[in-house]
Amino acid sequence: MLPEQQNQVLDAIEPVRTEPDAPTPGLVQRMRRVFNRELLLSLALGQVLSLLICGIGLTSKYLADDYHANTPVFQSFLNYILLFLVYTTTLAVRQGEENLLAILKRRWWKYMILGMIDIEANYLVIKAYQYTTLTSVQLLDCFVIPVVLLLSWFFLLVRYKVVHFVGVGVCLLGMGCMVGADVLVGRQQGLGDNKLLGDLLVLAGATLYGISNVCEEFIVKNLSRVEFLGMMGLFGSFFSGIQLAIMEHKQLLRVQWDWQIGLLYVGFSACMFGLYSFMPVVMKRTSATAVNLSLLTADLYSLFCGLFLFQYKFSGLYLLSFFIIVLGLILYSSSSTYVAQDPRVYKQFRNAGNPVTDRPTSGPLEPSVTYTSLGQEVEEEPRIRVA
Template sequence: MEGPMEHRLCGKCTLDWGLHNYKMRDIFTWRLLKTIAMGQVLSLLICGTAVSCQYLADEKVETPMLQSFLNYTLLLLVYTTFLGTRRGDKNLFHVLRSNWWKYLVMGLADVEANYTVVKAYQFTTLTSIQLLDCFVIPVLMLLSWFLLKTRYRPVHFVAVLVCLLGVGAMVGADILAGRDQGSTEDVLLGDGLVLLSAALYAVSNVCQEHTVKTLSTVEFLGMMGLFGTVISGIQLAALETGAVAAVTWNLHIVLLFGLYALCMFALYSFMPVVVKLTSATAVNLSLLTADLFSLFCGLFLFHYTFSALYIVSFVIIIVGFVMFNVVPTYSALTEGGSDREFQGCPTDQGPHTDQGPPGGSTHQLLPPDTPDHGIAVAVL
């Protein structure tokens, strides 16, 4: 009797595993499609900020710190206020007492990253900025490896190279179309500012991933709003008082500032949700298409010259992004750190015991929901 009973048990487990495997593949496919779509929404929001900045530049308005200040102020009004209404150890004042210096570093890195990349346009060319800005990805992967204990597989490095190849195609199209605008006043200084900006963005993104995956999305956004407003406000008063006073204010310019602030607010609100679903590295890979969306808008709004290489570049970047997300990475931030999603037979005996679905670590297929997970999306 013992043999047939074991046979029936393992047969049932085999059937259960087949159904489980089918469901997990369906879930994974839906998650992948959702990740691609959400990543492109982020790129479209960045495109909105780029278009508004271009129109402001045409109006001779150069106030990058004021624009950042408006975004951080919106985050302050929404998320920091929400933190202030919390009770217990998740309250704003308790968070400040325990981790204020960490959020100060995060806010400082984010504010200065935004400022230095805009400042770089005064000294170097668009081509240099597009190429060197990709430096954020290897720095982010390195920081994630040491600080978040993220472990990558060979396919992830190949995927990054594919995405960078897509960026190269985009830059080549820009050069052929004569869009290598910018300044050559001090190229080395400008390139150095871009690299510094990329490193600061990597620091900010690592802090973001750690916070949203171990604490909460609202805590990250609330602290970013608080410290970002203070830091950018001080820098605004110190560096841009004259530039703000020189602006000829009218309804058109006010609407452009409003469009920029709303796009940035939506970007900052939505990005932690995508980071929680995937990783900061994956999100930055998806953002490589933002320049392409800006170029496509420029074809209609600013009469840019079209090149088929733009389409090729978009396809290559999406292919690389899909490659990166098809095989999930391992991270110490996830629960348990185990690669085994399904253990096979309850007794874990015999040849029917399976090591889990193909594709390695699956711990990120269904990230745990938290009460804060939907708040950022609800604001949108």
């Protein structure tokens, strides 16, 4: 074989040189991608909501235990009145399609139903404390999370990944640790006279909470936060006022009014108003599911305050449950969710490595928008709108 031919054979069998692969991201870089500014901000905002719920629980406990003021409907009524004064009046002075009358003409009956759902959700859960134990309320109140997951899947068309379900499971595990700590230290307040009735009331209230939260997420992401709060203030104050006149007027007359009771009612109303005003902001950035997962830490904040105010017993399981819940929140928020506008989007989501390319060639087009778990919108190529 000639030397030239030998060189050609060697060149043919020589492995093809390629560019060096990009360096694999290290552990620190991966952690930076997960613990980004949006994730940390969302976690912090969720804990602000938990602290507001802690304030609501503490003021309610003082009113019920120390002053025998069992007036859950009146307390909710004060919150709806504040919403009416701030947000309903804001809608009343607006012009055009965002005016109060224009909104009522288009969607009055929907907001009326939503207002009644919100009122009864608050009432049922608070009422359940008279019949069952605190442990049962804490456990069964978590039923709101699967309700929100299912409603978001079928009505908001949110599509989840395995990591989201793992995050939810970890959060519920943390909640179970907290309930176990309550049992170990003997902290099971509640009479438990009719436990089955109390448990059913909690499940019914959690279901109504889930419906209300999913509707709230849809409204604040597609319409307006002020519109939602204004309509809640209008219909909430109206129907809770009727319920107050029928069910609680006698209890309200028996309250021994003084400046301390008045201050507790003011504190409760401030915390409740802050919760209602701030929750749509957090929900628009994240989702109804993420918000409800964040609220699982509210009972822990109430416990930590109770260590100093009510001499509760402490257990290391409480700290463990807090860190487990936070870990579940991080897992849930570490990956994005998708909003599927038609079955092809869901198919692409499940087969990310082999995207579907078959698309109809006719029909009205609209951009396909996905929402990450942190509420970020991403606009993709136009897809066919499904009627």
